[in-house]
Amino acid sequence: MTDDDSPTARLDDTVHQRHRLGILTVAAEADRVDFGYLQSTLGLTPGNLNRHLAVLEEAKLISSHKEFHGRKPKTWIQITKAGHVALAEEIAILTDLVHRHGHIAKPDRAPERSRR
Amino acid sequence: MAIDQPAQLLADLEALRTDTRNARHAYWLPVGTFGLLLAAAAPLYVQPLVLCNGNASCSYSVSTGVDARWLVGLGGGVAGVYWLCALIVGAVITAGWYAWYGRVTGLTTRVRGPVAAWTIGLLAAMTAVFYVGASLFFYVVPGRGFVPMFVVGVGLFALSVLERSRLLAVVSILVCGWAVLVSLYNVENVLYRLLSAFGVSDQAMPFSTATTVDVLVPGALLLATAGGAFWADLRRR
Numbered sequence: 541m542t543d544d545d546s547p548t549a550r551l552d553d554t555v556h557q558r559h560r561l562g563i564l565t566v567a568a569e570a571d572r573v574d575f576g577y578l579q580s581t582l583g584l585t586p587g588n589l590n591r592h593l594a595v596l597e598e599a600k601l602i603s604s605h606k607e608f609h610g611r612k613p614k615t616w617i618q619i620t621k622a623g624h625v626a627l628a629e630e631i632a633i634l635t636d637l638v639h640r641h642g643h644i645a646k647p648d649r650a651p652e653r654s655r656r
Numbered sequence: 657m658a659i660d661q662p663a664q665l666l667a668d669l670e671a672l673r674t675d676t677r678n679a680r681h682a683y684w685l686p687v688g689t690f691g692l693l694l695a696a697a698a699p700l701y702v703q704p705l706v707l708c709n710g711n712a713s714c715s716y717s718v719s720t721g722v723d724a725r726w727l728v729g730l731g732g733g734v735a736g737v738y739w740l741c742a743l744i745v746g747a748v749i750t751a752g753w754y755a756w757y758g759r760v761t762g763l764t765t766r767v768r769g770p771v772a773a774w775t776i777g778l779l780a781a782m783t784a785v786f787y788v789g790a791s792l793f794f795y796v797v798p799g800r801g802f803v804p805m806f807v808v809g810v811g812l813f814a815l816s817v818l819e820r821s822r823l824l825a826v827v828s829i830l831v832c833g834w835a836v837l838v839s840l841y842n843v844e845n846v847l848y849r850l851l852s853a854f855g856v857s858d859q860a861m862p863f864s865t866a867t868t869v870d871v872l873v874p875g876a877l878l879l880a881t882a883g884g885a886f887w888a889d890l891r892r893r
Contacts, residue, residue, distance in 0.1 A: 558665065565669045569676040569820075574762025581676070609759065616764070631669070637662040 554599045555630045559584060560592050564627040567602060567619035575604075575615040593617065601626055678892055680763040683819050684885035686750040686770075687827070690808050691878030693742040698868040698875070700735045729781035730804050739804035740778065746808070747774045750815070769814040777807030805874060806835035812878075827881045831874045838870040 555561060562582045567573050579589050596602045601623035607614050619627075727736025751771055758764030781803045809832035816824035837843065844866035851861060 561665070561669060562672055565672050566676045569673055570680050570763040571766040572758070572764040577762030581672070614759075631666070634662040634666050638666060641663075 552626060552630065554595060554601070555626045557592070559588070560596055561627070561630060563589075563592060563596060563617070564601065564619060564623055564630075567617055568624060568627055572616040572618045575617065578617065596623070599626075676763065677820060679761060680765060681819055681821065681885065681889065682754060682757045682765070683815055683821060683824055684882045684889060685753045686746065686815065687812065687824065687878050687885065688882030689749050690746050690812065691875050691880075691882055693746060693875075694805065694808070694871050694878060695875030697735070697738060697742070697871045700731075700738055701867045701871055703864045703867050725785055726782045728785045729783075730778075731802070740782075743774050743778050743804060743807060747771045747811070765818055767815065767818065769818060770811040773811040773814045774807060777810055778804075781807060802835045802839045802870065805838075805871070806832055809835060809874075823881065823885075827877060830877060834874050834877075843873075844869060 555564065559582055563578060566578060566581060575586075575589065575593075578584070579586060582589070584592070593602065593604060597604060599622075600620055602617050602619055604615055604617045607616060724736070727733065727740070730736035730739040747770075751767055754765050754767045809828045809830075812828035812831065813825060816822075816828055847866050847869055848861055
């Protein structure tokens, strides 16, 4: 197997990061996602989440915009078409890796979500 | 990279996806609203009876005084006005509900698809009479007043695609199928046969109210689906 054939060689460094994959996965499930929802779902600090969002936005995988609800600002995140493609490719590569190793894991637990 | 990492990561992402999808599900209100609107239409389908030569099954329809031609596709008369208002109310409630729910949960769903399906269906039902004219199909099928039920089902199917809900997809297909069935066949005949099998005499048959099963069955189905979705939503919280 050459380096190019290996699934790991096809992994995108921007997407292949646990939290950034989480952001894309959540964003792909809704039309828009609130910053606060992502923060509580992924258990990240605002600074950390902002850094990951900046990386994804720079790669044009997500877009974000601010809205005011009364005096309260809200940041909405939306996945782009390129983001959908990148997420699908990453999942396909991961699935390929799992199949090659014939190893299937079960989730330790469902990610915690804040009660609303 | 350890061998179990991709598998674990995939499993975690799948759990995250399921959790987000469940948090976004909010179809119980529009489904319940349309269930109520269908059930509330039942009085419009009661057949007034007169005795014809002593036969209680002889029925006639009462003139409603609302005879606009563009209402024929919606069932005509009072039923047409009712369905016109019901579809508008249902679409407005759905759009408003999802806008509010998105702001509260932080996960928005764009419901332009279902609202467009209800609007286009409504306009098509109101204007088709001017294009199709007096063809047999047009006067038989919409004349029974179940085109709006089909439009409700199509809109709910579009909602099921947005919500990625298999249950709602199946329920909306059932509603559409029922609308086609009651448009082409008198389902109340099945009820008469059932009642007859249980020993109900011809004189005791509910001839005037039996036709309400046409709207009560899908109404009950939608209300049960909404109740189940609401209960599941409560349990998740």
